[in-house]
Amino acid sequence: MAGTYSFDIVSDFDRQELVNAIDQAKREIGSRYDLKDTNTEIELEANSITVKTDSEFTLEAVLGVLQTKAVKRQLSLKIFDYGKVESASGNRVIQEITLKKGIDKDLAKKISKLIRDSFKKVQASIQGDAVRVSAKSKDELQQVIQLLKSEDFPVALQFTNYR
Template sequence: MADSSFDIVSKVDHQEADNALNQARKEIEQRYDFKGTGASISWSGEQIVIVANSEERVNAVLDVFQSKLIKRGISLKSLESGEPVASGKEYRLTSSLKDGISSENAKKIGKIIRDEGPKGVKSQIQGDELRVQSKSRDDLQAVIALLKSSDLDIDLQFINYR
């Protein structure tokens, strides 16, 4: 009997992230508490740049953006934000969306599968994703449940289940 397998990936739907950013921008333009603060949010290449006249306003804009990401089904684990930096009279905060599984995290996931997962389950790193194989589909389901319950700092999706 052939092995069953699935892939573990960490991908962000960039269209949904763009929609969330546009919704946040519209809300910031219309909200009364942001009037006259110079608050804005925009893409700068792959980075998300938030600008406002105070550190509190920058964090408030980030909060609005995070709520839009959640509504769009994007995990906050995939958003990486820096600290607000003052430049002149404005504060800037740059954020980015993490895509792919780093080799360090892939090794950590592989170790969790080896140590706590069912016997006979093999995992191998393939670029920025992981392939998990087993003869038993029940073992694969157990691995998915194990990884969902473990506290990892990245957002995981399970694809190509066959």
């Protein structure tokens, strides 16, 4: 009797890696000649990052450093949702970066429809902010993973609980 195999599709990131990336970015900003005297602050909150700096030009450089450090720590840039650049007192600018986590209902429906249309013997069910995919064959599950990796979704997808 053959059992069924399954895995979960989630959108998540390693928070400790994000903390490390921000820490490295702060150190580089503090030591770089062009950014040293900009009084740049990067604050990590529960669901967002706030960047405060001297000008929009400096903000672009700071975001470049932050993105480089995130990529080096295997964090997808799709977890960052950049807010509007706002003016603050004394010619300074602030930008809020929301951290995207979880798969929303519309995207989960789109993913499960794509799986159902492409593979007849594979089931996809939405469970909260994740999608559970199950099939009788491990090979079909591997094909589903390859299909989803080839698509360009607005969030970073990970495949967990493969059993």
